[in-house]
Amino acid sequence: MLEQIExxxxxxxxLARPPVNAIDAPMMLAIHAALQKAADDEVSGVVLSGxxxxxxxxxxxxxxxxxERDEIAEFWRSFFRVLxxxxxxxxxxxxxxxxxxPAGGTVLAIFCDRRIAARGDFRxxxxxxAVGLALPRLIFxxxxxxxxxxxxxxxxxxxxxxxxxxxxxxxxxxELVEPDDVVTTALDRLRGVLGVPRRAMLVTxxxxxxxxxxxxxxxxxxxxxxxTDGWFSEETQAVLGQLVESLASKKA
Numbered sequence: 001m002l003e004q005i006e007x008x009x010x011x012x013x014x015l016a017r018p019p020v021n022a023i024d025a026p027m028m029l030a031i032h033a034a035l036q037k038a039a040d041d042e043v044s045g046v047v048l049s050g051x052x053x054x055x056x057x058x059x060x061x062x063x064x065x066x067x068e069r070d071e072i073a074e075f076w077r078s079f080f081r082v083l084x085x086x087x088x089x090x091x092x093x094x095x096x097x098x099x100x101x102p103a104g105g106t107v108l109a110i111f112c113d114r115r116i117a118a119r120g121d122f123r124x125x126x127x128x129x130a131v132g133l134a135l136p137r138l139i140f141x142x143x144x145x146x147x148x149x150x151x152x153x154x155x156x157x158x159x160x161x162x163x164x165x166x167x168x169x170x171x172x173x174x175e176l177v178e179p180d181d182v183v184t185t186a187l188d189r190l191r192g193v194l195g196v197p198r199r200a201m202l203v204t205x206x207x208x209x210x211x212x213x214x215x216x217x218x219x220x221x222x223x224x225x226x227x228t229d230g231w232f233s234e235e236t237q238a239v240l241g242q243l244v245e246s247l248a249s250k251k252a
Contacts, residue, residue, distance in 0.1 A: 001030045007187055009044035009194075012096075014051075021050050022060035023104045025071070028078040031108075035085045045190045046089065048112060049096040049183050050105070053122075058103030061131075062244050065237075073228045079104075080138065080219055086111035087142075087212045092193050092205065096186035098179055102127050102161060106172075110142050111212070113193075113205070115172070116186040118179040123161040124172065130159030132239025134230050138223065141215045147171055 005012040013034045015021040038046050050056055064075065086093055086108070095109040097117040101124040109115050109124075117124070126143060128135045135143075135156050144152040151170050155162065167173045177185045193201065230236055 001027055002034055004034060007047075010047060010187060010190060011038050011041070011043045011045075012047045012049055012183065012187075013038070014049045015056055016051070020054060020057035021105070022057050022063070023079075024060040024063045025067075025075045025078060027060075028075065028082050032078065032082045032085060035082070035089060039090055043091060044194050045091045046093045047096050047183065047186045047190060048093060048108065049186070050098050050101075052179055052182075053099035053118075055095070055097045055099065055101040055124075056105030056108065057100070058105055058127075061240055062247070065240055065244060069228060069232060072231050073224050076136075076224050076227050080216075080224075083107065083111045083138075083142075084213075084216045084219070087209065087216065090202070092190060094186045094190045096183045097124070097173065098182045100124065103131075107139055107142075110146050110172070113209075114174045114186075114189065116175050116177060116182055116189060117164050117167060117173040118182050119164055119176040120179060122164045124164070124167055125159075125161040126156050127159040127161050129157065130161075131243055132236040134227075134236075135159075136223070136227050138215050138219060141218075142212060145211055145215075 001017045003014040003016045005014060013031070017027055035046070064072065067075065092113045095112040095115045097109055097115055099118050099122045101109060101122070103126060106124050106126055126135060126139070140152065140156055143156055147170055162170070162172070164173070164176055168176050175185065175189070
């Protein structure tokens with residue numbers, strides 16, 4: 001489900017759940033545990049990566065549709081726990097996005113410090129609305145911090161996916177490189193950040209990321225209940241069910 005690779009004092013946490021690194025409850029628990037272990041080990045930095053051509057396909061809808069209400073609520077709690085851990089991680093976390101990265105994959109990336117993405121015919125973005133899911137307020141606020149109000153609103157309200165080039169132009173990613181160079185570039189850029197005086201960098205980084213951490217002040221059981229209610233709404237269940245049928249027919 002995850003691979004962990006040591007690059008001297010930097011740890012790469014690689015999503016490794018074939019075939020498409022889809023996000024389910026066990027993956028969220030595994031990512032959270034890996035981040036906690038990295039923090040406990042006092043690594044200098046983390047690179048969060050996927051596989052060539054794909055970071056993550058987003059939520060594992062077929063799997064999640066099988067869960068009961070209390071299980072879905074717990075999934076959202078674990079999802080937000082990972083995002084909060086990324087936001088408040090005590091060392092820089094860079095995302096190495098090797099290809100397509102819709103929905104939940106983009107969410108993970110926007111809570112990292114920087115995003116290095118693959119140049120090419122790849123798509124990314126928060127397409128939740130397009131598949132019948134209302135975008136959680138907390139996630140929209142993080143999107144808005146990154147892109148600005150107008151651009152975040154324009155993209156999120158209709159669940160628009162954008163190309164790698166457009167992601168660079170609007171600030172969703174920081175740099176485009178060849179697909180085979182994504183991880184090595186992320187490591188190089190992270191080492192550049194780690195090359196400045198460490199205490200001053202970490203204190204300033206925390207000040208800079210405080211608005212991102214502050215959005216979790218709004219996270220409570222009411223938000224989890226509202227998201228869970230939305231998941232089980234008639235509209236959302238119908239659209240997600242159609243999506244699963246479409247995926248199954250493509251595989252057939």
